Amino acid sequence: MYQYNHTRPTPHLLFDIAKGNAYNASSVNIFGFNTEVTTDFETVWNDGGNYIYPTSELTMTVVSTSENDTMPILIQGLDINYNPISETINVTGTVPVNTVTQFFRINSALILAGSNVGNISIGNGGANYAFIGESLGITQACRYTVPAGHCLYLFRIDCNSGTTNGQKYLTIRNKVTTNGRTLRVSEATFATSQVSYDRQVPFKIAEKSDFEFQAKSSASTNEIAIFVEAVLVRD
16 A cells, blocks of 8 residues: 655655555546447547557557657557556557567557647557657557556546537546456446546555446447546556
């Protein structure tokens, strides 16, 4: 568990964690956006559809839709043992470039300079495992895989949509897969522009778990954004 640092305290524990004042604990902000959620559940991420997880470690190919994108990108993820790994790779526009590191999971990717003009895809064999939308600079996927020896605690969840109304609502749920077992829990609907879940007791997600939020529309399509505030704690 975390240990409070008495030499650099602040009045707020979660602020201390974000500042790095607490040992073995760090803040995790997870956010995803999907502009076209259909009437079937899908992952809340800006590449759309259901996120497919790799079944083995993979060399990733990084490519942009614009030849102007020539900047370094930091890819952060996990190896086959769920240990954290990362690699910084230079995008070469529309010419694909491969990672040296093999990734079992990708938790995030972000550019380290400039602004991306095109869409940047990070994947293998035609499947995208990370996606940076045009001009966004960072992945927008409401999903996360918990590293080995850690637990993830969810404190606050905000859902936003500008397309919902009394006749066209959204259904959300939490999907967690651990050691081959999948739970789809906390299903809820909303028809307002924003709904917030401020947990007094945080929701715990165990090590080596694939966690994501899914959503579906009651009719045609809806757009949705989900923001999650969490704390990652080493056991």
